[in-house]
Amino acid sequence: LPTFRITLAYDGTDYVGWQRQAEGPSIQGAVEDALRAIDERDVIVIGAGRTDAGVHAYGQVAGFTIARALSAEAVSRALNARLPADIRVVASEEVDAAFHARFDAISKTYRYRIWNGNAVSPFERRYVWHVAAPLDVAAMADAARLFEGTHDFAAFQAAGSATKTTVREVLHSALRTSHFEIITFDVEGTGFLRHMVRAIVGTLVEVGRGRRPPVWVADVLASRDRARAGPTAPASGLVLVSVAYGAPRALAAEP
């Protein structure tokens, strides 16, 4: 039975998130439905990251095993023929049957985009958070760097989360103005708590508005108190950019 690793891009605006839910369209559900038409049986698709409702992806990674002998190219083509246009398979490859999209991931990179200006471009409105107030980008960039390293991110997770540990390692955290009125925050980590990136961005905007100095980030981290950090930034600005894996295991040669 061939196992595949696919890379997905999606506009998450109209979805309840990655994970299949009782109500509403999910990305996982859309991919599983498309696979059912190809494989003629129920296939479970495992995603690298459980993106929330309204969150987008340039490079979500998912894995699954099917019963039909198809090439990676054929799987990709068949999926794109059946998926809605706001979900696309942008890459696919056959991998070792032991591949697990979530557990094998070494790091994930997210991007958050803020539209800092008056009129949000109609072409960007689904993919940004509109902050009309002037923002001090240099102060935000200083603050963004303070998230790098291994920290207890308890102050930056969704209320009511019950994770074993709230310690996470952030490999890279940088903020810059990119084009038009867009401020871009890129963050790579070995793992993320629920709403962690959005709570970080809400905190960076507090700094950008001049309400707090950049070093305040260290106090918030030390507090482990969600109430001390900034608000959770809206889902629309968040994109799962890519998921990194180790060197691929060689496919077992067919006997």
Place this chain on the structure above:
Amino acid sequence: LPTFRITLAYDGTDYVGWQRQAEGPSIQGAVEDALRAIDERDVIVIGAGRTDAGVHAYGQVAGFTIARALSAEAVSRALNARLPADIRVVASEEVDAAFHARFDAISKTYRYRIWNGNAVSPFERRYVWHVAAPLDVAAMADAARLFEGTHDFAAFQAAGSATKTTVREVLHSALRTSHFEIITFDVEGTGFLRHMVRAIVGTLVEVGRGRRPPVWVADVLASRDRARAGPTAPASGLVLVSVAYGAPRALAAEP
């Protein structure tokens, strides 16, 4: 009575085009409706270009006169507060009462974008034409240059058009690959016939697919026969980028 020149960006996907129609939402209608709420009377808005159904704009220009004494800044803010999010005023200024958005335009620049690859990015799907077949971009670029100059574009206008003359001047016509799988065609002209840019693009794609050599463009121009040119490319890929005007007339000083 103050006269304003506004610059509009819009995602034309959900509109019947610039011009108010008996049925369906138009850009002109949306702006006039928003102005009615501000000015409390009917205002006629004149657009520089009558973009067709599904065509977008980064910089459509429109002019109108209102009865209230408002600053350009206030007009822009009030319009953006009332317009749907897929239409934005990106600039506004007070101009001489004689300003006419269409007649005073010196040139217009359009952009057409082709997605030349398998899976169209979910973030670009509304703003491109998907051509999956391989395209020879160098041949298309050679052909694109042949449209520069003053030509009779009768072969490149919508069937059934009744214009006085089909001679138009193209100041700039260039095609290149830009980013991802996107091929971008930029064309500036002093005036355009209906569907002219889309017929040019349909013709360039015939060249890109190797069905015709670049010099074929000269034959099609000379033929003045719409049936000889390529098909009309879809509206989704077309954007009105900007409209150029001469040096602004100074506002008459108040006595």
